[in-house]
Amino acid sequence: MSDRMIRLMKMVIIIQANPGISVQELADKCETSERTIYRDLRTLDLVVPITNDGYGTGYRFIGNFAMYPLNFTEEEEMVFSILPSMLDKSKLSPLFDSVYDKVMATHVKEKQKRREAMENFTNLIQMGIPAYKADDDSPNYLLPVMEAIIAEKTLRAVYHTQSRNTVTEREIDPYCLVPREQRFYLIGYCHRKQDILMFRMSRFHRVEITTKNFDKGDFDIHHYMKHTWSVHRGESLITFKVKFQPDVARYIKEEEMFVRPKMTDLPDGSLLFEATVNHEQGFLNWLAQYGPSAEILEPLSIRKQFIERLQRWMEMYN
Numbered sequence: 001m002s003d004r005m006i007r008l009m010k011m012v013i014i015i016q017a018n019p020g021i022s023v024q025e026l027a028d029k030c031e032t033s034e035r036t037i038y039r040d041l042r043t044l045d046l047v048v049p050i051t052n053d054g055y056g057t058g059y060r061f062i063g064n065f066a067m068y069p070l071n072f073t074e075e076e077e078m079v080f081s082i083l084p085s086m087l088d089k090s091k092l093s094p095l096f097d098s099v100y101d102k103v104m105a106t107h108v109k110e111k112q113k114r115r116e117a118m119e120n121f122t123n124l125i126q127m128g129i130p131a132y133k134a135d136d137d138s139p140n141y142l143l144p145v146m147e148a149i150i151a152e153k154t155l156r157a158v159y160h161t162q163s164r165n166t167v168t169e170r171e172i173d174p175y176c177l178v179p180r181e182q183r184f185y186l187i188g189y190c191h192r193k194q195d196i197l198m199f200r201m202s203r204f205h206r207v208e209i210t211t212k213n214f215d216k217g218d219f220d221i222h223h224y225m226k227h228t229w230s231v232h233r234g235e236s237l238i239t240f241k242v243k244f245q246p247d248v249a250r251y252i253k254e255e256e257m258f259v260r261p262k263m264t265d266l267p268d269g270s271l272l273f274e275a276t277v278n279h280e281q282g283f284l285n286w287l288a289q290y291g292p293s294a295e296i297l298e299p300l301s302i303r304k305q306f307i308e309r310l311q312r313w314m315e316m317y318n
Helices: 003-017 023-030 034-044 074-081 096-124 142-151 246-254 280-288 300-317
Strands: 050-052 059-061 153-161 166-180 183-190 195-200 204-213 238-244 262-265 271-277 294-298
Touching: 003 023, 003 034, 003 059, 003 096, 023 034, 142 153, 142 166, 142 204, 166 195, 166 204, 238 246, 238 280, 246 262, 246 271, 271 280, 280 300, 294 300
Parallel strands: none
Antiparallel strands: 050 059, 153 166, 153 204, 166 183, 183 195, 238 271, 238 294, 262 271
């Protein structure tokens, strides 16, 4: 293989490992003149998707051009990236730089592809926009939140608390995302409140990933949401018994929930539904959508409250 061919292959590896590298840096690494590098770049441009975004920006590849992928963890990447500064190069093989650039080239490209895949995934997930916001006033923070969850990185965020109508800056350790009532909620540890809280995604005004790592310990989403029907979590438990009519019974069985109800088929095709929750309002709001096809049997106090609510509705519409 000719010296020029070896140099061209080496340039491909170096550019992939160092996107935005300058001609001078390429010349130093390839031990040749800048004039030769410019000539080689013109040759590479015929077969490789190489680009320069303007004066002083250096060279990089576009599209899906890549070497074979690696799968470094973040810790492995950090250790490997500082490796040259920790070694005495005078005692290393002359091939060290070449090998190092090959490894870094594959990792940089694979990292870029993983981010692009996650961006494509988050673009498939469409979230609604609050009625009071304009379309261009609703940034989608799903991508940085998902990245922080996977990398176990603390978020720095600005959040609007609707109940108090206040905006605060917080640091949040993101644990997981859950869909509730056609919205996404982030469950995570709030450093400001020193507690695990649930945050509605559309109420974030700003989200940034920090360099701080966190450990969620023995947190378990199913244990955390065990008796939580919707979004709000209460302190005391209340058990409901509800009779669903045959026209909705089969749909109730398809409901996806963290609460594990007891369901009993009745002879007439109706369904006896028993569930223990820690906040009654979320359950009652869900129940209301089934109208007269759902009858609260217990507790009697809630049954009476529901009757009073229906009477107020009747008075309003009459």
